[in-house]
Amino acid sequence: MSTPYPFSAIVGQQEMKQAILIAAIDPGIGGVLVMGDRGTGKSTAVRGLAALLPPMDVVAGCRYGCDPAGDHSRCRDCGAQGSLRSARKLRAPVPVVDLPLGASEDRVVGALDIERALTQGVKAFEPGLLARAHRGFLYIDEVNLLEDHLVDLLIDVAASGENIVEREGLSVRHPARFVLVGSGNPEEGDLRPQLLDRFGLSVEVKTPTDLGERIEVVKRRDAFERDAQAFVARWRKEDQRIRRRIVQARAALHDVSADDRALDRCARLCIAVGTDGLRGELTLLRAARALAAWDGAASVGDAQLRSVATSALRHRLRRNPLDDAGSTVRVERAVAEVFDA
Numbered sequence: 001m002s003t004p005y006p007f008s009a010i011v012g013q014q015e016m017k018q019a020i021l022i023a024a025i026d027p028g029i030g031g032v033l034v035m036g037d038r039g040t041g042k043s044t045a046v047r048g049l050a051a052l053l054p055p056m057d058v059v060a061g062c063r064y065g066c067d068p069a070g071d072h073s074r075c076r077d078c079g080a081q082g083s084l085r086s087a088r089k090l091r092a093p094v095p096v097v098d099l100p101l102g103a104s105e106d107r108v109v110g111a112l113d114i115e116r117a118l119t120q121g122v123k124a125f126e127p128g129l130l131a132r133a134h135r136g137f138l139y140i141d142e143v144n145l146l147e148d149h150l151v152d153l154l155i156d157v158a159a160s161g162e163n164i165v166e167r168e169g170l171s172v173r174h175p176a177r178f179v180l181v182g183s184g185n186p187e188e189g190d191l192r193p194q195l196l197d198r199f200g201l202s203v204e205v206k207t208p209t210d211l212g213e214r215i216e217v218v219k220r221r222d223a224f225e226r227d228a229q230a231f232v233a234r235w236r237k238e239d240q241r242i243r244r245r246i247v248q249a250r251a252a253l254h255d256v257s258a259d260d261r262a263l264d265r266c267a268r269l270c271i272a273v274g275t276d277g278l279r280g281e282l283t284l285l286r287a288a289r290a291l292a293a294w295d296g297a298a299s300v301g302d303a304q305l306r307s308v309a310t311s312a313l314r315h316r317l318r319r320n321p322l323d324d325a326g327s328t329v330r331v332e333r334a335v336a337e338v339f340d341a
Contacts, residue, residue: 003228007048008238011217019201023179025249026290030200031180040205042183050096052239060088064174075174095136125172130163133178143182144189158198200283202315249293256289258300272334275316284312309335
């Protein structure tokens, strides 16, 4: 198994790193979409963060990695056991599962275990990629090129948190809650609006233009490729510091308050940019609360709302034929109008 590049060693790309950290603190955000140039550290950041997250408790023997403390999201086998708090537990790393563009539907959702059917005459379910990603990250590179039938599947599962398979005489349902991370190059096409709306945060990444930053990226990557273990050891203390902050932020998340002034800011900002529905306000508030927990703040403030506004709203704007400015510029302009008024 290859050694992941340390998350703390990634140079620049602050918005992308912040969005992924927020999704790790509050997986209910809805995932992260990262669009931009190739070779800008998109997959590196996801794998690096997953590697530094603390291991999670899973029910021993469960094929879906059910949470022993989770009474509301469990597979059928664990559900039949009643309370899982006394079940034997194992510690497992947070999964990061790649969904290839050419994956078949059976590989994604799961299918009949052919080997057991032929050798034992038993109809058994072979879990797919969605089961493996439960409670972790599902990463899709070139997500804007994903086939429509897989997009439809992801939309359904992302909305319900459950994968339902009805085929070949099988009737299976199991929990499938994961942080969906998609990346791609916008020049190769747009995402379907239904899938785009399922991402909580959207980030734009660009190739760095600062000479010093480019040199530092190459220097660190070269050192990692020459001796990965030594490089990881050099950054271990910083990765551990980030891990501790994530754990503390998760514990503090539900105690972070948001007063009427923060809600007013959210609503005014969404009205100013013309978002459809109320998902924009909800995501903006939720992301700001997670960032406040990361910052160690007791309540959501303007600093957090300003910081997450662009990521939470840039992919929710209606097209305006009278305004040729990009979505990022439009959100930044609205932020200035609302917060500086």
